[in-house]
Amino acid sequence: MNLTLKIWRQPDPVSEGALATYQVEDISEDMSFLEMLDVLNERLNSEGEEPIAFDSDCREGICGMCGLMINGDAHGPLRTTTCQLHMRTFKDGETITIEPWRSTAFPVLKDLCVDRRAFDRIIQQGGYVSVNTGAAPDAHAMPVPKAQADRAFDTATCIGCGACVASCPNGSASLFLGAKITHLGELPQGQAERDTRVVKMVAQHDHEGFGGCTNIGECAAACPKEIPLDVISQLNKDLRTAVRHGY
Amino acid sequence: MTKPKILDSDFWGRNDAAEYFDLGDGIADEKAPPGPLDKKWETREFEARIANPANRRRLSIIVVGTGLAGASAAATLGEAGYVVKSFCYQDSPRRAHSIAAQGGINAAKNYKGDGDSVFRLFYDTIKGGDYRSRESNVYRLAEVSRNIIDQCVAQGVPFAREYGGLLDNRSFGGVQVSRTFYARGQTGQQLLLGAYQALERQVAAGTVKTYSRHEMLELIVVDGRARGIIVRDLVSGEIETYFADVVVLASGGYGNVFFLSTNAMGSNVTASWRAHRKGAYMANPCFTQIHPTCIPVTGTHQSKLTLMSESLRNDGRIWVPKDAADADKDPREIPEEDRDYYLERIYPAFGNLVPRDIASRQAKNVCDEGRGVGPEVDGVRRGVYLDFADAMERLGRKAIEEKYGNLFDMYAQITGEDPYQVPMRIYPAVHYVMGGLWVDYDLQSTIPGLFVTGEANFSDHGANRLGASALMQGLADGYFVLSNTIRDYLADGPFEKIDEDHPAVVEAQQSVQSRVDRFLSVNGTRSVDSYHRELGNIMWEYCGMERTEDGLKKAIDLIRGLRDDFWRNVRVLGTAESLNQSLERAGRVADFLELGELMCIDALHRRESCGGHFRAESQTEDGEALRDDDHYAYVAAWEWKGLDVGEKPVLHKEDLVYENIELKQRSYK
Amino acid sequence: MRHAGTLTFVASQTELAKPLVEQVRSTRSTIALKIGMAASGLIFVLFVLLHMYGNLKAFGGEHAFNTYAHHLRTFGEPMLPYGGLLWIVRAVLIVSLVVHVATAATLWKRARRARRVRYAVKKNTGATWASLLMRWGGVTLLLFIIWHLLNFTIGKINVTGGPTDNPYRLLVDTFDTWWLTLIYLVAMAMLGAHLHHGVWSACQTLGLTSNARARRRAKAFGLVLALVITIGFSLVPIFTVFGVISY
Ligand SMILES: Cc1cc2nc3c(=O)[nH]c(=O)nc-3n(C[C@H](O)[C@H](O)[C@H](O)COP(=O)(O)OP(=O)(O)OC[C@H]3O[C@@H](n4cnc5c(N)ncnc54)[C@H](O)[C@@H]3O)c2cc1C
Ligand code: HEM
Ligand code: HEM
Numbered sequence A: 001m002n003l004t005l006k007i008w009r010q011p012d013p014v015s016e017g018a019l020a021t022y023q024v025e026d027i028s029e030d031m032s033f034l035e036m037l038d039v040l041n042e043r044l045n046s047e048g049e050e051p052i053a054f055d056s057d058c059r060e061g062i063c064g065m066c067g068l069m070i071n072g073d074a075h076g077p078l079r080t081t082t083c084q085l086h087m088r089t090f091k092d093g094e095t096i097t098i099e100p101w102r103s104t105a106f107p108v109l110k111d112l113c114v115d116r117r118a119f120d121r122i123i124q125q126g127g128y129v130s131v132n133t134g135a136a137p138d139a140h141a142m143p144v145p146k147a148q149a150d151r152a153f154d155t156a157t158c159i160g161c162g163a164c165v166a167s168c169p170n171g172s173a174s175l176f177l178g179a180k181i182t183h184l185g186e187l188p189q190g191q192a193e194r195d196t197r198v199v200k201m202v203a204q205h206d207h208e209g210f211g212g213c214t215n216i217g218e219c220a221a222a223c224p225k226e227i228p229l230d231v232i233s234q235l236n237k238d239l240r241t242a243v244r245h246g247y
Numbered sequence B: 001m002t003k004p005k006i007l008d009s010d011f012w013g014r015n016d017a018a019e020y021f022d023l024g025d026g027i028a029d030e031k032a033p034p035g036p037l038d039k040k041w042e043t044r045e046f047e048a049r050i051a052n053p054a055n056r057r058r059l060s061i062i063v064v065g066t067g068l069a070g071a072s073a074a075a076t077l078g079e080a081g082y083v084v085k086s087f088c089y090q091d092s093p094r095r096a097h098s099i100a101a102q103g104g105i106n107a108a109k110n111y112k113g114d115g116d117s118v119f120r121l122f123y124d125t126i127k128g129g130d131y132r133s134r135e136s137n138v139y140r141l142a143e144v145s146r147n148i149i150d151q152c153v154a155q156g157v158p159f160a161r162e163y164g165g166l167l168d169n170r171s172f173g174g175v176q177v178s179r180t181f182y183a184r185g186q187t188g189q190q191l192l193l194g195a196y197q198a199l200e201r202q203v204a205a206g207t208v209k210t211y212s213r214h215e216m217l218e219l220i221v222v223d224g225r226a227r228g229i230i231v232r233d234l235v236s237g238e239i240e241t242y243f244a245d246v247v248v249l250a251s252g253g254y255g256n257v258f259f260l261s262t263n264a265m266g267s268n269v270t271a272s273w274r275a276h277r278k279g280a281y282m283a284n285p286c287f288t289q290i291h292p293t294c295i296p297v298t299g300t301h302q303s304k305l306t307l308m309s310e311s312l313r314n315d316g317r318i319w320v321p322k323d324a325a326d327a328d329k330d331p332r333e334i335p336e337e338d339r340d341y342y343l344e345r346i347y348p349a350f351g352n353l354v355p356r357d358i359a360s361r362q363a364k365n366v367c368d369e370g371r372g373v374g375p376e377v378d379g380v381r382r383g384v385y386l387d388f389a390d391a392m393e394r395l396g397r398k399a400i401e402e403k404y405g406n407l408f409d410m411y412a413q414i415t416g417e418d419p420y421q422v423p424m425r426i427y428p429a430v431h432y433v434m435g436g437l438w439v440d441y442d443l444q445s446t447i448p449g450l451f452v453t454g455e456a457n458f459s460d461h462g463a464n465r466l467g468a469s470a471l472m473q474g475l476a477d478g479y480f481v482l483s484n485t486i487r488d489y490l491a492d493g494p495f496e497k498i499d500e501d502h503p504a505v506v507e508a509q510q511s512v513q514s515r516v517d518r519f520l521s522v523n524g525t526r527s528v529d530s531y532h533r534e535l536g537n538i539m540w541e542y543c544g545m546e547r548t549e550d551g552l553k554k555a556i557d558l559i560r561g562l563r564d565d566f567w568r569n570v571r572v573l574g575t576a577e578s579l580n581q582s583l584e585r586a587g588r589v590a591d592f593l594e595l596g597e598l599m600c601i602d603a604l605h606r607r608e609s610c611g612g613h614f615r616a617e618s619q620t621e622d623g624e625a626l627r628d629d630d631h632y633a634y635v636a637a638w639e640w641k642g643l644d645v646g647e648k649p650v651l652h653k654e655d656l657v658y659e660n661i662e663l664k665q666r667s668y669k
Numbered sequence C: 001m002r003h004a005g006t007l008t009f010v011a012s013q014t015e016l017a018k019p020l021v022e023q024v025r026s027t028r029s030t031i032a033l034k035i036g037m038a039a040s041g042l043i044f045v046l047f048v049l050l051h052m053y054g055n056l057k058a059f060g061g062e063h064a065f066n067t068y069a070h071h072l073r074t075f076g077e078p079m080l081p082y083g084g085l086l087w088i089v090r091a092v093l094i095v096s097l098v099v100h101v102a103t104a105a106t107l108w109k110r111a112r113r114a115r116r117v118r119y120a121v122k123k124n125t126g127a128t129w130a131s132l133l134m135r136w137g138g139v140t141l142l143l144f145i146i147w148h149l150l151n152f153t154i155g156k157i158n159v160t161g162g163p164t165d166n167p168y169r170l171l172v173d174t175f176d177t178w179w180l181t182l183i184y185l186v187a188m189a190m191l192g193a194h195l196h197h198g199v200w201s202a203c204q205t206l207g208l209t210s211n212a213r214a215r216r217r218a219k220a221f222g223l224v225l226a227l228v229i230t231i232g233f234s235l236v237p238i239f240t241v242f243g244v245i246s247y
């Protein structure tokens, strides 16, 4: 199939960018979206134009490295990662606009690549259980009811891709934040630091310049791992509890 | 034992590859203490000296890689109070390739009471590795496997649990006990996030500093010791120098030398290869694992392959049409009598459940015969059917959905076909490398002060890795082994401070800079990817599932030619002073072009079949890998000598001594 | 086109990094702001429900309505002075209004900062229209309330030139004026939309919807409440227009 692509090109973090238009031909519908960009890049390289920079690593939907705004949908029209989106989702002759995640907390580095280290810093503020290596009791010392273990797992599957931020009209990272809070909050191991964790992580979230959540729900609709809005409620509840406990 | 089928009567032991390498002195591990197997680690832990806690703040460590091996090591060393710097090429440590592991992690917990033990795990691993790994290392791995699970659970890793609230286990990879801990199909992800969180905790505590989007491009060796690395900030393009008292490489495997593999796009050999060129020996580089159940290639655009859990072979039946003319027929319309269930036919006892290497090789054979299915890529159909029709009839669609639902969905998403209706198509793909930098019991390479962990080292898996044991090894190395062995080395530190203008440093910086400049100045006509793809084809064809004398020699010539062409004709656009992904890839591919040759030489010199290394000339009547323990029960550790005419790699043999296990031939009929 | 950051020169990634925040307080977070907004919003909801009940007295005729208005002011006498309860209510409302508007403004500002560069194409797939209308809807409500108070309480403006000291007559005169009725009905539609999202949103903000079932219920509750209030308020103007309420 043949497509018209409008792709954001920006040479570096401080220069201005703009959408550039490219035509691609003979795209197979079995290609993944990123392979389609590979084909375009191969051509640009042969024509002497610098290839388009975009991030990806695992290309199987688990590392969270890829992420493009495709025709106004984070990761494209399907609920999956950009690397798992295939060209059969598009129609011959279609025009596709491709932009980087737009968030002040995720500055654009080049073309479609953004800096998501803000997420790492949020995790630094308590997104863990403080246990030193070697200090752990036997794994069976603390049973965890299956329902809780399952919920912890469901929320722990967040891949940190940032689609929630990219799609949220407020640029909020609440879904990401809520996923980690819920994961650790469900487990007995996570209880000791529960109050301080939520307060510190939310403080860093705000400090990074993410917006506040007003429960719009775009994030959960875009999340490739189907993290539900429940986690934001859980996040709010944990914060409210921390307020009550005087943190 | 079945009768050996050797095409050439004195094939074993003869060395036709001599023109490609020189034989050096033997090499041995000197760190594993003598004494009974089960006391070795305890003894070593006790004997390893301890750096004074007050002193640790003056001792610095560089860790390259944030996968299971690297993140766990950096976190643990940070907790111990050393000054740690951690590097990865992705935008966050959390994205290391370990995240993609699906199946699970082994541990000899014996929670099921089914007779598992440290010794059994040790035994299975040695046997699974086709008797090409070191007893001392593997035993230690089995021992600490239990602590890993405790540690991960304490970190909040959400392993699967039973209704009673206790941890669930499954059996995996054809072993008789249930010792695999798992978190649905995302075990690697959950373990890595646990390690990543522990790492970020240390970052907040100030003991670890992370450098993401930084790629190590050179090792600094001063006075015979590894003392630092040169990296490129992948965003600004700046070449930066970092010093430390010790360098740890946990940079993962090099399966991407095949271009198409289940590895992440960025997985590379650069960190290891640069260290190799600086004096670290590369061990058993040709030992590659090819996984039988991957989604086949659909066209020349393909950038990577996707693994599907091996568990599918429990219920799916593998077949191809008997007649090549049926290849593009609708499989449902091919009558039973025209199908060849070749694994069931050749291996009546194990059928579709034969080990990975065998299932893979047979799939290649039928496709080479022209009986493959699916789209034609480069003139060959590379795919076989994995059919669930029988299972669906027997168990019902619902049961299949429950067991394999997520895999079926993934398959449907990638291929656009509904596997409930049409049989799946699968094909083998490169998945893991057992080879890597040579290390001793302390995980120290042949360069003092350079430690290597995880998939980047060669230890533990011999010639074939069992399922669910790479995760175990990465975490064992990082959480429990390295911190204990490295302290012995650091007890002599801190080492003398190094100046930026030390000749060794300047040389390293210049070599990085000139390589970068060279990539950008060739300005030829071909893209980096096109070279990578071509190298991959050569490797897959001649150094893949089945290797032959002639094929390997041909491959070496082809690779040399390709490498020459690369340096004369590659085109890398953009600048050095910015984010430049073609430039990043150019460096990686340049190193693969050198590694590929060594892999072929290693494969050529090892005139036996073992595990993932299958020499067509050395097989049993049944087509089984046939080992030659008299000549090849050793680790091949290669020393770099250069690439110019007359410069050949030097082989150092480390003899493998089995004191606790008897060597046997594998059989699956 | 504006660019993504305030940076002028990037030598290395370190310059893009933000430090970890050190002084953290739960009460300073965006979530605390949201809790303030939810609490004040819910106070409004209570007030409007009561107010609606009062308004419906208009169907009882001039006497019933005016007695009620009078009662409001004498309620609690002699413990409270004349109009005491009303002043307590007013005080609570004023505080709530300040909180509600201030937090709304802060969050709005944050959200704008969180995404300085807009998308060329952006779709909304998970959001309801009501959730996207909240801010401009809120502004409309604020303007409405100002007019409404001028109309009935502070200014007692009777556009028909009729009496202003008779609440019932003021009301009937007001809605006998078509364009005033129209303003009121538009405002009530806005209020309905605001509550449709606002009620469930407040539940989520207070952490009451941490599972799919609770979320569905909160959404249904929001919708019902919005309908009840919108329709309840609209009855008086509509029936005045049709002459059912008259003098
Ligand atoms: C699809 C798939 C499924 C698997 N499933 C299982 C399983 O179920 N069970 C199991 O036990 N094993 C499994 N494996 C194998 C296992 O996942 C890997 O062997 C293991 O995770 C490797 O871990 P590592 O820490 O050594 O390296 P990796 O996780 O590969 O990490 C490498 C790190 O090094 C960094 N790096 C590399 N080069 C450089 C450089 N030059 N400069 C700076 N940084 C660099 C990278 O950024 C990364 O952080 C699977 C593998 C694959 C591909
Ligand atoms: C059609 C709908 C409405 C009608 C007919 C109506 C009518 C009135 C009347 C008659 C009064 C004067 C009562 C008195 O002083 O005794 C009043 C006061 C008031 N109304 Fe409304 N109202 C309506 C909707 C609303 C809405 C939607 C709001 C809030 C969002 C609101 C907020 C107020 C407030 C704050 C006062 C002042 C109370 C006080 O402090 O005295 N009204 N309204
Ligand atoms: C005075 C004018 C008002 C303004 C400017 C205003 C503005 C807002 C804004 C901006 C929000 C946040 C929602 C978002 O950002 O998407 C909000 C939420 C809300 N508002 Fe209002 N509003 C006003 C009046 C009211 C009234 C009269 C009511 C009730 C009758 C009300 C009830 C609510 C509720 C319940 C919420 C939800 C709180 C939450 O999300 O947690 N508001 N309002």
Ligand code: SF4
Residues within 6 Å of the ligand: A157, A158, A159, A160, A161, A162, A163, A164, A165, A175, A176, A179, A219, A222, A223, A224, A225, A226, A227
């Ligand atoms: S919550 Fe979902 S969308 Fe957000 S980072 Fe995690 S996986 Fe991505």
Ligand code: F3S
Residues within 6 Å of the ligand: A167, A168, A169, A170, A171, A172, A173, A174, A175, A212, A213, A214, A215, A216, A217, A218, A219, A220, A229, A232
């Ligand atoms: S879209 Fe944004 S407003 Fe909240 S519910 Fe999701 S973070």
Ligand code: FES
Residues within 6 Å of the ligand: A055, A056, A057, A058, A059, A060, A061, A062, A063, A064, A065, A066, A067, A081, A082, A083, A084
């Ligand atoms: S590249 Fe890893 S999730 Fe897409």
